[in-house]
Amino acid sequence: MNSKTSASKGAKKWTLSAALSVCIVAVGCAPLGPDFQEPAVDWLASWQSDLYGNSQSQSVEALSQWWHRFNDPVLNQLMDEARQQSPSLKIAGLRILESRALHGVATGAQYPQVQQITAQGAYVGKKRGGGAYRDFTTSQAAFNIGWEMDFWGRFRRGVESADAAYFASLSNYRDVQVILASQVASLYYGIKTTMQRIEIAQNNLKLQQRSYDITEQLFKQGQDSELDLQQAKSQYLSTKATIPGLRLALQQQRNALSVLLNRAPNNLPELDSIDSTLPQLDSNTVAGIPAELMLRRPDVRTAAWQAAAQSAQVGLAEADLYPSLSLFGTVGWSGNDIDIVDDVLSFAAGPSLTWNIFNYGRIKNNVRVQDARLQQALEAYQASVLNAAREIDDAANRVAQTQASQKILDDALIAAERSLAIATRRYKEGYSDFQRVLDAQATTFRQSDRAVTNRGDHIAAVIGLYQALGGGWQKADIETIVGEQTRATLKNRTDWGDLLEAPLDYPPETGNTP
Template structure:
């Protein structure tokens, strides 16, 4: 009688110790800290004078509204609701939220299972003095439960990883907003730039067509040689050949905008009647230093969250080196219709241990694999910050240089127009041949086109600076992420519970702990 009592006391003590350790034991593996970027502390760029600090400046979430173009505002609103890539990013948030729910579920008993079976049995007994036959029914049912306790933090690290992945998906969706805003604005102003270039080409074609008629009449009257006529025709046809190229460019830009709006290629009613005016922006006001804005860029935040998710996976892998300790229980019943056999009820409970002691290096190498992946993620984070700084500096430099070039091109165009006036007067007075007029006209056309191209490049550089600073995203609700009709179809197809209505948590732009 003494041994069962000791066994019972031992099991009780063991269970108490296991439960206490479950609460007290810290999870194995590294606790993630966002790596410091040493050069950021000394990188204080003036961005070539293209930005200025204004504490009262609005944030960059709706930067395109500063351009004062209602058509662009409308396109941005449509793109945010209809863009396929942004909707896919929103669905990935829902996917990662559901995956987080799976990870949380492992905190509770992992096995909760009902087993049941029933059978009709027909037996024939052979070999006795008389063959016999009997029919009977059997049945059994059992409820099994097993709870692997989170002794080493396997499941806590799993939740930590899934939680970080969830926030990474939010950051990726915000990065999609940033890229989408920049792409819509770039295509829109590229479209307007192309309209200007087409207008310049057509005005020159009209002028050059007159030159062809003038030289044809002079040649037919014998006053000029055929050379002037053919040179005039060459210039006219060369300019005429630019129209199909420019029209193709405009079509491609329009179709790209259609794709961003989730529409089939074709006419965009929103662009009907749009003018070719380009905004004139001298400087960009910033409420904070560029360094602070860089660290809050959504792609930088996503890289940090992905590193945090992988850091937790290192801890999950390390727990495989240690025994898995579980509590199990079974409640069962088995019965038969045979009168001479009783029904049986079973109750069993106790601890269980599983330990892969001979893994032949598999577990250790899996830990190394996960750690190598963590280091890769850390390097991706550092590279993302470096790329963000480079893009910001490149965009600001491009703004400064296109601005400086614009002044030179404007002066060059004035000189080309003056040269054309002088060439025309000298030709009319008989002091020079018509070739000087053709050369001057070609110079005016070329300089006019360069002026417009550079002005478009300047606007594109401004858009790129807004993008490189992480402007163009805002907190999104579930309604913003996924259209209502899509959510309705998903709810009809699968029971989503409250996940399709739960608000998206706000995430800080500061560094992770």
């Protein structure tokens, strides 16, 4: 009897030791799959050096509020409003909350996956033939626990993937900030440009109307031909016809800006007091911005974190090729109201192993699927860097070319205005016909419109360069990404725990992490 007891105790000790050994090995085993490293962009250093001369005079922080360089209080006010009310920015903030919750799901998978209480009761009634009816009740309850050990790093890779997905959502929020800043500024100065074009058209319309009135009077007095009258009328009506189209464009720009501010169409009282003056930007506005900043563009960061998240999925899929080692335990009780049957209290615990050895290639092919997706993500990252370089180069060249065109167009406008003055004087003195005046008026109107349009294009090019460099985002906190009203709505609807108050975790900026 004593020997059996001793053997039983030894078996229990061996089982406990084995379980502890499994735990230790599980903790120390390196996860399967590749450890992500951000791919190198080999061509960037030389391209950057040739184009920008490795200037380091500006940084990401210096670009975070680039619109302040325009010295326009109304634009600053619109930017602040857009950052608080923009629907796209609110959605990006809620995606951060979503990824935060998904990270909690992945983290929870590392702990005992089964923690379950079960209970049931039954009433049983029996009657055999003509015998008496007999009944009794029975009940049972149990607590079950199961813990799959992370021997192959399945759950650690899951957390790693969730981490990267969360950081990708933060980078995406920054990217939405960049796009939003560019859109607000572009629409604002687009509105001012269109206002100035309308003013030019109206001023030329008044000039052409006077010419039309003069030719009409002369024709009625028999001092001029109908040809001059019809030509003046045609030019007057042609200029007048451009104004409705410009007013339509102005209304569309105002509506688009209203939507960015989360307002009803054309609800922009801030614009009621502005004029059409456009800022004069010198060539040093965007000088000294290093091209290497493209690697810190939010959309490039997002692509890198998405690749990191997918890299962890490869290891997670590979873990399915190997056995799953678990510890299980259960405590149960069953009883009934039959006196001759005792209640039973039971306990069981031990290790278990599950291994899908015959999977007909499903698991291996899933690993291949995840690896192919990883390569796609890596290619997408390289493409994002290449696209960033293209956008920077296009924007920089657009800034240079529109600036070069402006000087030419301004000189052409001066010449056209001088030509109109001479043609008008010579016509009044009888030295030239009225057609020269009409031609000079048309040229002046055309050159005025082109000069203003190009000035607006130059401002848009500067804004585009700031966007291409990834400027316009600011580090946000939990109160910024989810407004007070939205947080109150979420709290009333669902138990969010501390996710709506806990500070945001930001990724490291050094090492091989994206």
